[in-house]
Amino acid sequence: MIFYFPGMKKIRVKLTGFWQSDEQMLEMVKMHGFGRSDWKNVQFTDGAYDKLIILTRPFDENMDYDEKKAMTFLTEPLLSNHIREHKTSVILPLSLFSWSQAKPANYQVIIQQGEIKKSELLSSVTSDLYDLEGHEARLDFIQAFDRIIEDGFDLWGRNNSGLFFQGITAYRGAIEDKFDALLKYRYHINCENSFCENYFTEKITDPILAETLCFYDGCTNISSFIDERAYVKLNIRAIQASIDTIIELINMNAWRKRIPYIRKQKLRLLTDLNPLNIIWMAVNDMDVVKECTL
Numbered sequence: 534m535i536f537y538f539p540g541m542k543k544i545r546v547k548l549t550g551f552w553q554s555d556e557q558m559l560e561m562v563k564m565h566g567f568g569r570s571d572w573k574n575v576q577f578t579d580g581a582y583d584k585l586i587i588l589t590r591p592f593d594e595n596m597d598y599d600e601k602k603a604m605t606f607l608t609e610p611l612l613s614n615h616i617r618e619h620k621t622s623v624i625l626p627l628s629l630f631s632w633s634q635a636k637p638a639n640y641q642v643i644i645q646q647g648e649i650k651k652s653e654l655l656s657s658v659t660s661d662l663y664d665l666e667g668h669e670a671r672l673d674f675i676q677a678f679d680r681i682i683e684d685g686f687d688l689w690g691r692n693n694s695g696l697f698f699q700g701i702t703a704y705r706g707a708i709e710d711k712f713d714a715l716l717k718y719r720y721h722i723n724c725e726n727s728f729c730e731n732y733f734t735e736k737i738t739d740p741i742l743a744e745t746l747c748f749y750d751g752c753t754n755i756s757s758f759i760d761e762r763a764y765v766k767l768n769i770r771a772i773q774a775s776i777d778t779i780i781e782l783i784n785m786n787a788w789r790k791r792i793p794y795i796r797k798q799k800l801r802l803l804t805d806l807n808p809l810n811i812i813w814m815a816v817n818d819m820d821v822v823k824e825c826t827l
Contacts, residue, residue: 537813541574544816545581549595550588550608551615555579558592564634565809567644572809575816584816588629590619604815608734610727612665625815627822628732629808639712644803649716649744654685655783656714657722661690661697667726667751672697674724674769678776679703689714711735715743719788722779724769725751731822737764738806741799746788748779757826758806762794 587605600620606629689708723736733752740747750769
């Protein structure tokens, strides 16, 4: 284990990912760093670097780089068409998840010290994509759940085909900021696009940051990273059993009982499991998976 202490040699780290420019990536760093572009002995930059962190694959303008300085985190499931071969010294077997791009007002609510006020019951956010295993499982479940639940459930999401949402009573429309469908809700339903070991994303971390109890399926060993009392693990393909679990726990007021554990894991997501801290561990040659597990 490496402990940080003032005076450690600074390491210049540049982030690159296929979906946005270096300048935009540095702004994302500042969001995770609470307005700062440094973390312990790491100085994040969009210029010269000592270490290059590749998120899935490099941005098109960054294809010429020193592979000995490069480390890759996969931000996409293994079956994603965004994953392509590239030069790298190591691929780390842990998803470097990212918080959603919350608008400023929501961002301030997330990082504040006080309790987040809840006024609504249950939400879910999904697109109508039906390409990956998780897409299919999620939409099949939502369709069945919507037939049973008459009130208290709000579904938000991007409409691509124009077909799926037409038959969903709970559909409320597209949403620009996912946290608008999280912060005021006590409960949330979500499922990863793939079911993999060591791979989890904002689909579980965003609800915890919003202090919402998430009914979740996805990462097969999620309990290794996040206290299982801070979420409810479903087998979403067992549709009726999952529906029964959701109804039972809501009737038991599970959110109120579990909120201390949710808030404790939220603190871990803002500190120990903060993406910048995970990068700090990686560039300081720590065993990232070991350090991230409970």
